Amino acid sequence: MAIVERPLALPEGDLPEIENPLGAFSRPHKETGIKDWLTTVDHKKIGIMYGTASIFFMMIGGVAALLIRIQLATPDSNFLSADAYNQLYTMHGTVMIFLVVMPIGAAFANYLLPLQVGARDVAFPRINAFSFWCFFLGGLMLNTSWFLGGGPDGGWFNYAPNNGVAYSPSNGIDFWNVGLLITGIASLSGAINLITTVLNMRAPGMDLMKMPIFVWMTLVTQFLLLFAIPIITTAQVLLLMDRLFGANFFNVEQGADPLLWQHLFWIFGHPEVYLMILPAFGIVSEVIPAFARKPIFGYPFMVFSGVAIGFMGFGVWAHHMFVPGMGPLSVSAFAVATMFIAVPTGVKILNWVATLWGGKLILNTAMLFSIGLITQFTVGGLSGVSHALAPSDTQQTDTYYIVAHFHYVLFGGALFGFMAGFYFWWPKAFGYILNEAWGKWNFWVMVVGFNLTFGPMHILGLQGMPRRIHTYDAAMGFNLWNLVATIGSMILAVGVLLFVVNALVSLRDWKNAGRPNPGPDPWDARTIEWSIQSPAPEHNFDYDPQIVSVDDWWYQKYAEDETGRLRKVAHGADIAQPGNGEGVHLPAPSYWPILLAASLPLLGYGLIFSLWLTIPGGFLLVVSMFGWALEPADDLDLAHDHDDHDDHDDHDDQDDHESIVETASAEDTALVGDAPSPGDTA
Amino acid sequence: MTTATAGVSVADSHDGNEAHRTSLNLSNMKVAMWLFLASECLLFGALISTYLLSKARFLTELLAGNPIVEASIDNPGLVREMQETGSVEPLFDIPFTSFSSFVLLMSSLAMVLAHKAVSEADYKNTRIWLATTALLGSIFIAGQIYEFTAFKEEGLSFTGSLLGSAFYTLTGFHGVHVSIGILMLLTLLVLSFKGKLNQDRAETVELVGLYWHFVDIVWVLIFTIVYLIP
Amino acid sequence: MSDTAVKASADVVDDAHDSHAHPTETQYWLVFLILAVITAFEVLWSYLGLSGPLLVVPLLAMMVVKFVIVAGVFMHLWFDMKMLNGKLFTLAFASGIVIALSVYTVVVATYEFNV
Numbered sequence A: 001m002a003i004v005e006r007p008l009a010l011p012e013g014d015l016p017e018i019e020n021p022l023g024a025f026s027r028p029h030k031e032t033g034i035k036d037w038l039t040t041v042d043h044k045k046i047g048i049m050y051g052t053a054s055i056f057f058m059m060i061g062g063v064a065a066l067l068i069r070i071q072l073a074t075p076d077s078n079f080l081s082a083d084a085y086n087q088l089y090t091m092h093g094t095v096m097i098f099l100v101v102m103p104i105g106a107a108f109a110n111y112l113l114p115l116q117v118g119a120r121d122v123a124f125p126r127i128n129a130f131s132f133w134c135f136f137l138g139g140l141m142l143n144t145s146w147f148l149g150g151g152p153d154g155g156w157f158n159y160a161p162n163n164g165v166a167y168s169p170s171n172g173i174d175f176w177n178v179g180l181l182i183t184g185i186a187s188l189s190g191a192i193n194l195i196t197t198v199l200n201m202r203a204p205g206m207d208l209m210k211m212p213i214f215v216w217m218t219l220v221t222q223f224l225l226l227f228a229i230p231i232i233t234t235a236q237v238l239l240l241m242d243r244l245f246g247a248n249f250f251n252v253e254q255g256a257d258p259l260l261w262q263h264l265f266w267i268f269g270h271p272e273v274y275l276m277i278l279p280a281f282g283i284v285s286e287v288i289p290a291f292a293r294k295p296i297f298g299y300p301f302m303v304f305s306g307v308a309i310g311f312m313g314f315g316v317w318a319h320h321m322f323v324p325g326m327g328p329l330s331v332s333a334f335a336v337a338t339m340f341i342a343v344p345t346g347v348k349i350l351n352w353v354a355t356l357w358g359g360k361l362i363l364n365t366a367m368l369f370s371i372g373l374i375t376q377f378t379v380g381g382l383s384g385v386s387h388a389l390a391p392s393d394t395q396q397t398d399t400y401y402i403v404a405h406f407h408y409v410l411f412g413g414a415l416f417g418f419m420a421g422f423y424f425w426w427p428k429a430f431g432y433i434l435n436e437a438w439g440k441w442n443f444w445v446m447v448v449g450f451n452l453t454f455g456p457m458h459i460l461g462l463q464g465m466p467r468r469i470h471t472y473d474a475a476m477g478f479n480l481w482n483l484v485a486t487i488g489s490m491i492l493a494v495g496v497l498l499f500v501v502n503a504l505v506s507l508r509d510w511k512n513a514g515r516p517n518p519g520p521d522p523w524d525a526r527t528i529e530w531s532i533q534s535p536a537p538e539h540n541f542d543y544d545p546q547i548v549s550v551d552d553w554w555y556q557k558y559a560e561d562e563t564g565r566l567r568k569v570a571h572g573a574d575i576a577q578p579g580n581g582e583g584v585h586l587p588a589p590s591y592w593p594i595l596l597a598a599s600l601p602l603l604g605y606g607l608i609f610s611l612w613l614t615i616p617g618g619f620l621l622v623v624s625m626f627g628w629a630l631e632p633a634d635d636l637d638l639a640h641d642h643d644d645h646d647d648h649d650d651h652d653d654q655d656d657h658e659s660i661v662e663t664a665s666a667e668d669t670a671l672v673g674d675a676p677s678p679g680d681t682a
Numbered sequence B: 001m002t003t004a005t006a007g008v009s010v011a012d013s014h015d016g017n018e019a020h021r022t023s024l025n026l027s028n029m030k031v032a033m034w035l036f037l038a039s040e041c042l043l044f045g046a047l048i049s050t051y052l053l054s055k056a057r058f059l060t061e062l063l064a065g066n067p068i069v070e071a072s073i074d075n076p077g078l079v080r081e082m083q084e085t086g087s088v089e090p091l092f093d094i095p096f097t098s099f100s101s102f103v104l105l106m107s108s109l110a111m112v113l114a115h116k117a118v119s120e121a122d123y124k125n126t127r128i129w130l131a132t133t134a135l136l137g138s139i140f141i142a143g144q145i146y147e148f149t150a151f152k153e154e155g156l157s158f159t160g161s162l163l164g165s166a167f168y169t170l171t172g173f174h175g176v177h178v179s180i181g182i183l184m185l186l187t188l189l190v191l192s193f194k195g196k197l198n199q200d201r202a203e204t205v206e207l208v209g210l211y212w213h214f215v216d217i218v219w220v221l222i223f224t225i226v227y228l229i230p
Numbered sequence C: 001m002s003d004t005a006v007k008a009s010a011d012v013v014d015d016a017h018d019s020h021a022h023p024t025e026t027q028y029w030l031v032f033l034i035l036a037v038i039t040a041f042e043v044l045w046s047y048l049g050l051s052g053p054l055l056v057v058p059l060l061a062m063m064v065v066k067f068v069i070v071a072g073v074f075m076h077l078w079f080d081m082k083m084l085n086g087k088l089f090t091l092a093f094a095s096g097i098v099i100a101l102s103v104y105t106v107v108v109a110t111y112e113f114n115v
Helices: A033-039 A043-073 A082-117 A125-144 A172-200 A213-245 A259-292 A299-315 A317-321 A328-356 A365-388 A390-396 A400-430 A436-463 A479-512 A552-557 A592-608 A611-630 A659-665 B003-007 B028-063 B067-072 B076-085 B094-119 B123-154 B162-193 B199-228 C003-010 C015-021 C025-046 C053-074 C084-112
Strands: A558-560 A566-568
Touching: A033 A043, A033 A592, A043 A082, A043 A125, A043 A400, A043 A479, A082 A125, A082 A172, A082 A213, A082 A259, A082 A400, A125 A172, A125 A592, A172 A213, A172 A592, A172 B028, A213 A259, A213 A299, A213 A592, A213 B028, A213 B162, A213 C084, A259 A299, A259 A317, A259 A328, A259 A365, A259 A400, A259 B028, A259 C084, A299 A328, A299 C084, A317 A328, A317 C084, A328 A365, A328 A390, A365 A390, A365 A400, A365 A436, A400 A436, A400 A479, A436 A479, A552 A558, A592 A611, B028 B067, B028 B076, B028 B162, B028 B199, B028 C084, B067 B162, B094 B123, B094 B199, B094 C025, B094 C053, B123 B162, B123 B199, B162 B199, B199 C025, B199 C053, C025 C053
Parallel strands: none
Antiparallel strands: A558 A566
16 A cells, blocks of 8 residues: 555644544643653653653662661661561562563663664554553552551562461552552553564564564563463462452461462562563663674574573573472472573573674773673672572572572663663664763762672672571671672662763753754664664654665665675765655554553552542543543544545554454444455455 | 445555554454463463362361361351362352353354354344354353352352362453453444444454453363362 | 565465455354363263263363364464464464463472472
């Protein structure tokens, strides 16, 4: 079909009166301001909102971490009560995992996936907005527990039977349940959305084995979410039934086995670990080739090791459970599986190092953070392999050795990777480059602070210092390294803040310099998101990029001469798409995603406090679902200039439960029986 | 405007973000629905294994004569029967549940016939079969409500015992899925009567059908695992 | 999944109108009858008073057969299999089932046999 000639979507100014879905609202039209952010369905804005919200939650989780470190700086400290300490470490873990690391991965996925596969948006833009608002509002709801009777206090894993009402009578764990159920909905709908986008909306010529590594890693991540989230959902529903409705799933008195919780939690929990690190792996796999000036070493190995990590991630959960007691066969099997999963991870490390080897390295901040990931993740990976040895793990379980391990992989790994991604893609998202001098300070302060904080925890753990205990005796010999760790954590906090400072300073300098445009391709990079202007125009691509090879953009700029040497044949700025969106039609913004998402915390408060409260929540839920379903995915007044617009069966933007009602949006549907037989004989 | 121009190909139909091409030439909705169903496998798998483990733990304690567990079923006769047979079978009414299972299977047939009818532009039969599907689904739900009431009277309560919690949660989750399916079918029916469910939207019926058959499949599992192998 | 195959089949596959490959109404009724008969056998088997593997294995086998028939015929997987979309859907759905089956079997096994 020919490209439809149409005005750009989201126009401003005088518009014809449009049909108001349910008569409640007129369709939002603004391009700027708060209303635009609340109603946008643009994957780039949603990605930026994911990132911003994550950094907001990171402040909360970070303050909790600092309070914990202050408490542990000295022996026999009374800075925090045991109860407050329990709430702080539980919320620190929960917030950092579910509201920081996972959504930063989602931020990069949202922003970059459509750009890297050459699509105009994700497959279901409104569901994308819904996912974000579910995450954000669910996260906020979880954090209101601080003010409504105290936070959850059973650890981020909330083992049974400690998570029962008898041992945790406050509402904290109910908030944990409901809040994470809501963010789970966000992850699941996001996963379905992004997988569909990658599978079905790639640019012409982009075969699966020509996709950027970041797209591959995110695809694996989303599949992990798709299969892992329903498991934690089930576990949380069981716990919710126990706590709020008096069921007996974890009631030992009635014969229940609390180990069931650990199984369900870790069948989710271990894939969770990989879905947190894989996006960061994807990011550094983009950054390192760009600044080593070489293609990634062993592209197929990178892809298949990622897929292997994904599959094997579902086969190792019980290594979290060597201590609670399983039979010897189970322990051996899971120990072996855990050792095996180090292989694909090792393949990745090797390939990054081999990419660096012999490259013309440009050691800017993004590259430094990537190298930081490789080194620090390797440390964390090695201590991880030591957990695979069941006897050794029995010694390490519940000590600070474990804390050191997972901070090396999650902070030193995932978060350093995300920092590399921020520095790398910042100009694409915001149109200015982050300051390198501040960036180097940012990196080095973080590296020093990070290793001072978590390095000593290896020693503390092997000395036997237990996790989750709010204080320790002066005579136990933990004093020195705890103090070092606390000092390190302060330095680390300064390091993280330097990033925020850098973003602001760079913005100021950029404005003072008259807002120079960094150009479409400031790094002379490799993938097609650099073939469009910076910041990325609202419609992404003026025309479909035609993909010929992996790193397609690079090979548009470089070609071999007669002697077989790569020569630059074109400048990125000259051959980039000009950013002319004329004739492009974009999905229209909508109120319904945020309203539908807002109904869920209301229902949650109802479950926790009084079922009467579920009435407004339920009302909002039903109204927004029907409003959503009756609202066409596209603006009607914009749509009407094109005839066969609404008469197809694959509307892009419907929840599966609502898809059926969406058909009502066909304004000009022919009467039943009117339809001549379409191309049924194809 | 008629729908005559509509059936060119799904690949060039409009979906708001330039779906003039889709890499696999598939409809986004159908991919999404299958992904959702794949995810549901894990959900029901977790619920079924929770039921199996809880039932096993319940029976172990009951056969060992744990007084708290014995008292958790408010019916000494039933408890004795369970202890004698060493299973939870005395609780179930197999002929009744078999009838329910048959009804749900029947509804799956009606569902495919509805899809067949709409894709052949046979709108009268579309409505007949959609209504039949929804009706059979409702009979199933009515049966479930009856069964729950009967079990409650027999002494198995949700809060009382581990077995009750596990049984009602598993079958209740399935019942909620059936109910959502019925709502979707009724919406389709309304659309069909309004003339908005024509041949070009056969895929919408197919998607609801996929969901409906999946729910049926889950019941096939539950029927065998929960009822026939007690 | 080979992407060259994707390209090759993209021309012939037309997802929206693949219904011509689907069974006829009579065939659907026939399949339903088969399912009903299997269900009857299942109930019958459970009334024979058998126990242990003799009870469980045939029942599970019949369950799997019913599962495959519903997924294959009613959900069209058998007919779509020859086409790309069927392969993709089958792959997605099958990976869900395989992961579910393996992890939950292991969980149940660690309990039942305490291995």
